[in-house]
Amino acid sequence: MSALFLLQQCLIGLTNGGLIALVALGYTMVYGVLRFINFAHGDLIMLGACAALGLVAPLGLAATGGPPSLATWLGIVAMVLLCGLFCGGLNVAVDRFVYRPLREAPALAPLVSAIGVSFIFMNIGLAWIGPADRGFPQVVPAASLLPGNGVQFGWKDLLVLVVAMPLIVGTMLLMRTTRLGKAVRAVAQDRTAAALMGIDVDRMVATTFFLAGFLGGAASVIAGLYTNTISYQMGFQNGLYAMTAAVLGGLGSIRGAVAGGFVVGLVRALSTAYAGERWTGAIVFAVLIVVLAFRPEGLLGHRVKEKV
Amino acid sequence: MAAAWKWISQRWEVVALALLAVAPLFVPALGGALGGQVTTLFIYCILALGLNVMVGYTGLLHLGIAAFFGIGAYVVAILTVPLFPFQIGWLAAAAVSIAVTAGVGFALGGPVLKLRGDALAIVTLAFGEVVKVTLRNLEQVTGGMKGLNPVPPPGAGVTVAGTDLGLAFAVDPRWFYYLALAALAGVVWAMRRLENSRLGRAWAAVREDEPAAAALGISATQVKLSAFAMSAAVAALAGCLYAATLSTTADPNAYDFNRSILVLCAVILGGLGSIPGTLLGVAILVGFDTVLIPAADSLIQQLSGAADRSSLLSLASWRLAIFGLALVLVMRYRPAGLIPSRRLAAEWGRGGR
Numbered sequence: 001m002s003a004l005f006l007l008q009q010c011l012i013g014l015t016n017g018g019l020i021a022l023v024a025l026g027y028t029m030v031y032g033v034l035r036f037i038n039f040a041h042g043d044l045i046m047l048g049a050c051a052a053l054g055l056v057a058p059l060g061l062a063a064t065g066g067p068p069s070l071a072t073w074l075g076i077v078a079m080v081l082l083c084g085l086f087c088g089g090l091n092v093a094v095d096r097f098v099y100r101p102l103r104e105a106p107a108l109a110p111l112v113s114a115i116g117v118s119f120i121f122m123n124i125g126l127a128w129i130g131p132a133d134r135g136f137p138q139v140v141p142a143a144s145l146l147p148g149n150g151v152q153f154g155w156k157d158l159l160v161l162v163v164a165m166p167l168i169v170g171t172m173l174l175m176r177t178t179r180l181g182k183a184v185r186a187v188a189q190d191r192t193a194a195a196l197m198g199i200d201v202d203r204m205v206a207t208t209f210f211l212a213g214f215l216g217g218a219a220s221v222i223a224g225l226y227t228n229t230i231s232y233q234m235g236f237q238n239g240l241y242a243m244t245a246a247v248l249g250g251l252g253s254i255r256g257a258v259a260g261g262f263v264v265g266l267v268r269a270l271s272t273a274y275a276g277e278r279w280t281g282a283i284v285f286a287v288l289i290v291v292l293a294f295r296p297e298g299l300l301g302h303r304v305k306e307k308v
Numbered sequence: 309m310a311a312a313w314k315w316i317s318q319r320w321e322v323v324a325l326a327l328l329a330v331a332p333l334f335v336p337a338l339g340g341a342l343g344g345q346v347t348t349l350f351i352y353c354i355l356a357l358g359l360n361v362m363v364g365y366t367g368l369l370h371l372g373i374a375a376f377f378g379i380g381a382y383v384v385a386i387l388t389v390p391l392f393p394f395q396i397g398w399l400a401a402a403a404v405s406i407a408v409t410a411g412v413g414f415a416l417g418g419p420v421l422k423l424r425g426d427a428l429a430i431v432t433l434a435f436g437e438v439v440k441v442t443l444r445n446l447e448q449v450t451g452g453m454k455g456l457n458p459v460p461p462p463g464a465g466v467t468v469a470g471t472d473l474g475l476a477f478a479v480d481p482r483w484f485y486y487l488a489l490a491a492l493a494g495v496v497w498a499m500r501r502l503e504n505s506r507l508g509r510a511w512a513a514v515r516e517d518e519p520a521a522a523a524l525g526i527s528a529t530q531v532k533l534s535a536f537a538m539s540a541a542v543a544a545l546a547g548c549l550y551a552a553t554l555s556t557t558a559d560p561n562a563y564d565f566n567r568s569i570l571v572l573c574a575v576i577l578g579g580l581g582s583i584p585g586t587l588l589g590v591a592i593l594v595g596f597d598t599v600l601i602p603a604a605d606s607l608i609q610q611l612s613g614a615a616d617r618s619s620l621l622s623l624a625s626w627r628l629a630i631f632g633l634a635l636v637l638v639m640r641y642r643p644a645g646l647i648p649s650r651r652l653a654a655e656w657g658r659g660g661r
Binding site for chain 1: 416419422433438442565569626627629631635639656
């Protein structure tokens with residue numbers, strides 16, 4: 001029982017971790033190229049979730065109890081793509097009009113502007129879906145895929161992994177192996193040198209914002225389908241855990257963000273199971289503070305060459 | 309005339325203090341609800357000045373100042389409420405609370421000083437959440453969501469010239485007004501002195517160029533730790549006053565991230581490292597929420613007629629967006645704030661802007 005229980009919690013941690021890692025990638029990529037924490041990222045995901053809620057009916061999705069059909073899966077893929085484009089586009093627009101004029105400004109300026117943007121996003125969300133929590137239709141059932149009463153692994157958990165994993169692996173490959181990834185990494189290492197090598201820095205920064213936003217949009221769909229509630233305030237909590245993951249893994253490191261995401265997911269699941277949900281936040285952040293006290297650069301932060 | 313103006317602008321603190329000190333004698337409303345609001349404004353000013361030590365003087369981004377505000381309020385409450393056996397006087401409790409909170413700031417500062425600016429910001433944010441969650445969950449000590457009350461008024465049990473001071477505080481809110489004003493004046497005076505002290509210059513040196521400061525024999529660790537502790541101590545003073553004024557600690561959500569961000573925005577909006585800027589920033593933000601928005605909304609309601617009660621037509625429902633837009637615009641066009649500190653403006657002026 002005890003071992004099974006532990007295994008169950010680890011599975012929950014894994015699914016949570018996939019979602020957190022997706023969001024954490026968005027923080028770490030933007031940090032990599034511009035060296036500031038994009039505080040508005042969590043609220044961007046909240047807006048993505050609002051868009052996802054609006055797309056449920058037009059895409060022919062509805063709450064069901066049975067196993068999802070092929071049409072449902074296609075609908076979810078379309079939703080991920082559309083929300084990804086929406087969040088990515090929005091992120092690029094914000095970069096263009098808010099952060100780009102601040103490239104040479106003191107370090108605090110983009111960060112504080114990002115806090116401002118996060119307030120604006122929250123207000124848009126408030127006007128969009130109202131002040132109360134909104135239910136998100138249970139398009140994918142929670143029912144377990146595994147037989148028996150031992151370990152539970154539901155359709156929803158499968159959904160998280162099916163959406164998150166390809167995106168996480170794809171992003172890592174994109175950054176490591178392609179020309180585009182190389183250019184973004186060059187900008188991250190040294191903006192001036194990259195510009196001198198003929199790389200269009202503004203375009204690479206915009207690309208990074210688009211990718212970060214796209215991953216965030218996908219995360220917003222998962223968040224809606226998995227938790228089945230959204231609210232205009234969901235950005236802060238989601239953002240906070242992901243930010244923690246990005247810092248824990250080492251800000252600017254792609255692998256670090258993924259690793260940090262899964263660590264935070266596991267710590268969160270285990271502390272919820274063993275210490276009670278009301279202590280979860282405190283335990284996760286205490287882990288962060290302790291880890292950083294011993295490794296100020298984060299778990300994988302020392303690999304400077306891997307920085308993006 | 310010009311000479312008089314110059315004299316006033318150089319001693320704006322004294323003039324403002326004198327005006328605020330005599331105000332309750334001429335404005336009867338300061339004895340009522342308005343007085344309470346102004347007292348709260350003074351307390352936020354103290355809190356913001358505390359944060360300014362970290363963010364403005366030393367250049368360390370701090371996103372969890374409300375945690376220290378909260379610790380200050382709760383320690384004072386624990387030492388004074390009837391629930392616990394201590395029940396020492398408010399003044400002694402406030403002294404203990406400030407010392408304890410400074411110690412907590414010191415303890416948090418120690419392990420995290422090596423972090424780069426942004427990671428440090430996240431750690432202070434995380435610390436704020438840890439404190440909030442702990443205050444909420446340690447019900448035997450903190451009263452959980454109910455908070456701790458009643459915090460007796462300062463001076464309870466002390467009799468001066470036949471009147472019980474505690475009773476005087478309870479009857480007339482102007483006592484709180486003067487207490488908060490005196491504390492604020494003391495903090496402003498202390499900050500003025502600190503700015504030009506050896507420590508204050510060391511803070512600025514570490515902010516401007518840490519390696520250069522280290523090369524001159526300044527211990528960056530000690531300097532940053534002292535900023536952490538000083539910031540925490542001043543925030544705790546604000547917390548002590550807050551708990552006394554409300555006569556309760558309120559619930560732990562009063563010390564959450566939003567409060568930290570509000571104070572941070574006030575400091576940045578007004579001008580990092582600038583005392584008049586910080587005070588102005590607080591006045592604008594608090595004034596925006598408590599004066600401007602209700603006034604504008606009643607105006608809008610009159611203009612649009614009582615029949616149209618659409619919530620989208622009220623300024624209050626766009627409060628966050630206005631606030632956010634203001635931050636974005638200030639960062640774009642006046643990154644050093646409305647009343648910039650001369651030193652910081654000069655420093656940032658070098659770096660391209």
